Amino acid sequence: MVNTLAPERAERPASRLRPSGPVLAARARRRQTVVGYLFLAPALLFFAVFLVLPLGFALLLSVSRWTGFDLGDIRPVGTDNFTALFAAGSTFLTPVLTNTVLFALGTVVIALAGSVLVATCIDRLRFQGLWRTLYFLPMVTTVVAVGNVWKYMYEPGGLVDGVLNALGLGSVAFLQDPHTALPAVVVVQAWASVGSAVLVLTAGLKSIPRSYHEAAALDGAGPVTVFLRITLPLLRPSLLFVCVTQFLTGLQSFALITVMTKGGPGDATAVAALEMYRQAFSYGDWGTASAAAFVLFVVVLVITLVQLWVFRRKGEDA
């Protein structure tokens, strides 16, 4: 309601005191923005403290020399740390980085093949929850326990040798022979990874409509053809997820190798994460450790991008 009796002059000061609609709306938006940022602040702070800061510090260390004791003693050395990693006689490229890639590759191949087989079998069985739980158990067991149990099984004269001897075969020094040490650890990592992969793949199998299989069967396709032409292509998103995550885990593996072989015999099972840990915490060479970390980051990034590209390209072709 408008007060027609009120003097016109009196309205002007009042309009100055009370903000108009657009100003109020702008204030409200600003307040909402502030409140929004306040809600985000804990997460952003966490992200900054535990990711951005360490990342920046690692970047600084990768171009510096630091013994790990005195923060005032960080000396810039340019790209020396990176050059040293790839200098003649350095063990970083071979065998460390080569072992890392072979370890990850071996783990992915065995775990993927094993999990596809197990998931397909489970999909046709009763009590699927029980089977999935059984296969998932290694995932909830500590790596130290898993590593130690397998180490004892691999010991000369241990359970695995006992089985070989019972079959009339000679003993194998699995973890002591440089030719068998890396494959032996790869098998353990793959075994421990199958559970999570099975979980993802069984979910993927469930999402494939039954009608596709029925239609293929009506058209006379056998089980192998159905698996290769229907199941596997439709399982591709799940396979991609398993493949990428397993590869990332394999490339960053540390605990299992530390428990089982400590990188030996010789450098036969030395991997990048173990080498980084030793450089930093045992040798006090944080610069080299940080440079190695960035090299590993680049390797992980490139391999992941290649995997995504390959799977997407196949997806378009299909």
Next chain:
Amino acid sequence: MTRPARGLNRRHFALALPSTLLTAGCAAPHRGTGRPGDPIVLTLLSHYSSGALKKALQDPVDEWNATHDRVKVRNVAVEFTDLLTTFMVRQAAGQGADIIQPYCLWTGQLVRAGVLRPAPPEHAEEIRRGYSAAAVGAASVENRVYGYPTEAQTYALYYNARLLRAAGVGGPPRTWPELEAAAHRTTRRDRYGNTLVQGFGLSVYDDSTTVGQTLALLNAAGGTFVSPDGRGTAIDSPAGRSVFELEHRLVTGGASAPGVNVYQAFPSGRVAMVISAGWWTGSLKPLMGADYREVGVVPVPVPRAGDRPATLSTGFLLGVNTASEHPREAWEFLRWLNAERTGARGVTRMSALQVSVGSLTGRADDMRALLGRGGDPNLRPFLDALAYAVPEPNVPGAQRAKTLLRANIEALWTGQQSVGEALRTTRRQVDQEVARPW
């Protein structure tokens, strides 16, 4: 008017609370002034973190605290595997302990990083006078003493007399040819190639075991790992070659199975002879029970009869942090613990502590007084070895050099490298490491 004021207060409070918490979390604990009622508190960081070791150190610390009003000592301990990391993290955070007990291998690394304070002249003199040359060498860098040596470990040959007798070996070997012969005679395998008894225990268990065994043999052959000036390796020498050849012959001949964990196999009677440090006697006794009677210890065999004995020694030291605000008090505590003689036998508290846990210090006179009557006779060879042992190299980069040596020894044992390749690779890699500018 009141609303903005309240908002301001909340904002101040929101800023002040985390700031206060952060400051409180990062602030160094109050360490006292030494005035009446406010004693100086020194922190001692060691690896005596459990069982008998923890109690053994806590007892003299309690005694000091009960008899000294102005300066108190707080004992902090972590596992040995976490010790170096803990030094690093605490030092970088400005909370380094006043007194630290590093492994002597790290001395060069800690000196290079400016963590260890050189011993004042009177303490350095006391240390040089009271300890064996090997113990002093392990606690020194470039002839400068950095702390009181605590436990000293020398290496000798353990043997199982029952296994030697069963194989018709008259007694423990004194020379390398006797060692090889005894190793081959005592070795037994089943038809699948599984080792039942390992003649001479070479082991890839860890750096200390693998490298310790090899360096003890190298020292016995008159060689050293690092050159006297610490600027390169001296392992690619006739002595180094003879050690690598001996180990290669033992492995390829089947008398040694490096994959076997000797720390489990020897107590269970599956290893006839093995080179290890003195601390092991303390573990073997409870582990083997009555069977320990069959265990004997002799000096590390030498290449030829009549050669001078030599072996490896390792150890720990107690030093003062450069970041300590009370170095004088810290050194005084260390003198009280390591040099002041007490009790009926007139030995130092540290010597009594070490012997109580089955270990030794570098004070030969204390050791003879403590082990003179009723002690384990197997400790005697380790004690005698203090006189001729060679300290483990502790140059900057020593830990890395040790790991590189271990990798090459393992490559030799597993047939990845020949003797010549292993020696050359070790020399190249270790020279590169110790020559790095820091």
